[in-house]
Amino acid sequence: MKKIRLIFLxxxxxxxxxxxxxxxxxxGEPKVKYFVDGQEQTAAPDKNYYKAVSIESNSKxxxxxxxxxxxxxxxxxxxxxxxxNVYFEYQNKPITVDGIGFDSLQDAFNYIGTESKRIYLxxxxxxxxxxAKDSDISIxxxxxxxxxxxxxxxxxxxxMRIYGPGTVTNSVNGEYxxxxxxxxxxxxxxxxxxxxxxxxxxxxxxNGSSVLIIENCDISHSHSNVMTVxxxxxxxxxxxxxxxxxxxxxxVIYNNRGSSxxxxxxxxxxxxxxxxxxxxxxGVINLGGATYTESYNMxxxx
Numbered sequence: 349m350k351k352i353r354l355i356f357l358x359x360x361x362x363x364x365x366x367x368x369x370x371x372x373x374x375x376g377e378p379k380v381k382y383f384v385d386g387q388e389q390t391a392a393p394d395k396n397y398y399k400a401v402s403i404e405s406n407s408k409x410x411x412x413x414x415x416x417x418x419x420x421x422x423x424x425x426x427x428x429x430x431x432x433n434v435y436f437e438y439q440n441k442p443i444t445v446d447g448i449g450f451d452s453l454q455d456a457f458n459y460i461g462t463e464s465k466r467i468y469l470x471x472x473x474x475x476x477x478x479x480a481k482d483s484d485i486s487i488x489x490x491x492x493x494x495x496x497x498x499x500x501x502x503x504x505x506x507x508m509r510i511y512g513p514g515t516v517t518n519s520v521n522g523e524y525x526x527x528x529x530x531x532x533x534x535x536x537x538x539x540x541x542x543x544x545x546x547x548x549x550x551x552x553x554x555n556g557s558s559v560l561i562i563e564n565c566d567i568s569h570s571h572s573n574v575m576t577v578x579x580x581x582x583x584x585x586x587x588x589x590x591x592x593x594x595x596x597x598x599x600v601i602y603n604n605r606g607s608s609x610x611x612x613x614x615x616x617x618x619x620x621x622x623x624x625x626x627x628x629x630x631g632v633i634n635l636g637g638a639t640y641t642e643s644y645n646m647x648x649x650x
Contacts, residue, residue: 375426375427375428376426376427376428376429377423377426377428378405378407378410378412378421378423378426378428378429378430378431378432379430379431379432380421380432380433380434381431381432381433381434382433382434382436383433383434383435383436384398384436384437384438385436385437385438392419392420392434392436393436395416395419395444395446395447396439396444396447396468396470397438397439397444397470398436398437398438398439398447399416399436399437399439399447399448399449400414400416400434400435400436400447401435401436401437402434402435403432403433403434403435404432404433404435405430405431405432405433406430406431407426407427407429407430409425410423410424410425410426410427410430411423411424411425412426412430412432414434416446416447416448417446417447419447421434439470441470442469442470442471442472442473442492443455443456443467443468443469443470443473444467444468444470445459445460445465445466445467445468446465449470452473452475452477453473453475453476453477453494453502454475454476454477454478456477457477457478457479457480457483457485460479460480460483460485461480461483462480462481462482462483462506463483463484464483464484464485465484465485465486466485466486466487466488467485467486467487467488468488468490469487469488469489469490469492469494469514470490470492471492472492472493472494472495473492473493473494473495474495474497475495475496475497475499476494476496476499476500476501476502476503476525477501477502477503478500478503478505479503479504479505479506479508479532480505480506481505481506481532482506483505483506483507483508484506484507484508485504485506485507485508485509486508486509486510486511487502487508487509487510487511488511489510489511489512489513489514489515489516489539490513490514491513491514492514492515493514493515493516493517494514494515494516494517495517495518495519496517496518496525496526496527497518497519497520497523497525498518498520498523498525499525500518500525500526500527500529501516501517501518501525501526501527501528502516502527502528502529503529503531504528504529504530504531504532504533504534505531505532506532506533507532507533507534508530508532508533508534508535509534509535509537510534510535510536510537510539511537511538511539512537512538512539512540512564512565513538513539513540514539514540515539515540515541515542516528516539516540516541516542517540517541517542517543517544518542518543518544518545518547518549519542519544519545520544520545521544521545522545522546523545523546523547524545524546524547525543525545525547526543526545526547526548526549526550526551527541527542527543527548527549527550528541528549528550528551529550529551529553530550530551530552530553530558530559530560530581531553531558532557532558532559533558533559534552534558534559534560534561535560535561535563536560536561536562536563536565537563537564537565538563538564538565539565539566540565540566540567541565541566541567541568542567542568542569542570543568543569543570543571543574543576544570544571545571545574546571546573546574547574548569548574548575548576548577548578549567549568549569549576549577550567550576550577550578551577551578551580552577552578552579552580552581552582552583553580553581554580554581554604554605554607554608557581558580558581558582559581559582559583560579560581560582560583560584561583561584561586562583562584562585562586562588562590562615563586563587563588564586564587564588565587565588565589565590566588566589567588567589567590567591568589568590568591568592569591569592569593569594569600570593571593571594572593572594572595572598572621572623573594573595573597573598574592574594574598575592575594575598575599575600575601575602576590576591576592576594576600576601577590577600577601577602578601578602578604579601579602579603579604579608579610579631580604580605580607580608581605581607581608581609582608582609582611583608583609583610583611584611584612584613585610585611585612585613585614585615585617585638586613586614586615587614587615588614588615589615589616589617589618590615590616590617590618591617591618591619591620592619592620592621592623593619593620593621593623594619594621594623594624595621595622595623596622596623596624597623598623599619599623599624599625599626599627600617600618600619600623600624600625600626601617601625601626601627602626602627602629603626603627603628603629603630603631603633604629604630604631605630605631606630606631607631608630608631608632609631609632609633609634610626610628610631610632610633610634611633611634611636612633612634612635612636612637612638612640613636613637613638614637614638615638615639616638616639616640617638617639617640618640625640626640
């Protein structure tokens with residue numbers, strides 16, 4: 349009799365436990381497998397070189413997505429019993445933003461709009477781009493080259509930082525195309541800037557609020573009848589080299605507005621021909637540590 353009562357009591361407790369469990373949602377992380385170009389991997393691939401293609405899941409109730417911004421799996425309403433396969437493919441595009449590939453610099457700038465984003469190069473880029481006014485963009489050249497080839501390569505209207513190593517250039521001889529145009533706030537950090545057209549390598553515009561900082565860069569122009577840099581705003585050279593082969597009418601750096609401020613705290617400015625290194629038509633030049641030669645309206649200094 350006692351044995352029958354014990355079995356009955358255990359049955360009652362089992363039913364009570366089952367009933368109490370009903371209506372309670374258990375949670376847990378799904379089991380995830382990653383497949384890169386069809387091959388299973390232990391982790392997700394580098395977002396700068398791959399794109400997320402699709403997701404397979406055995407759950408109809410859970411919400412499971414791959415967030416390209418955080419480059420991670422986002423889930424809700426999972427129980428831990430789900431299995432998820434995430435598929436990636438090599439991103440054969442020269443530019444990536446948020447793990448998304450773009451064929452052109454302008455397409456990447458259009459995607460960013462007025463947001464704050466970072467651009468990665470995965471190979472050389474042909475063609476230029478013009479940013480939105482309120483954009484905040486970092487460009488990682490990654491050792492590659494952006495070549496405008498007949499149009500201004502980079503036009504910055506917002507905030508921008510360009511990190512080297514790597515090159516920004518315009519290589520089509522006979523065209524009139526700048527390598528870099530700045531209407532906003534721009535920092536060039538450890539990059540190479542060259543130009544082989546009939547326009548300047550860098551133009552820091554005259555809109556009164558353009559700020560350009562050059563640090564550890566190598567900037568040059570190959571033509572004798574063209575200036576390398578025109579400064580019409582505020583420009584500071586901290587380190588690196590700026591050179592050209594301009595004649596007497598085409599200095600390496602041309603300070604050409606009354607509101608222009610050129611600050612030299614380091615680096616060197618050299619004309620490898622017979623022209624001036626710096627021609628200060630108007631504006632202010634602050635010296636301190638930089639070296640330059642044959643500068644109009646200025647004493648030679650080191």
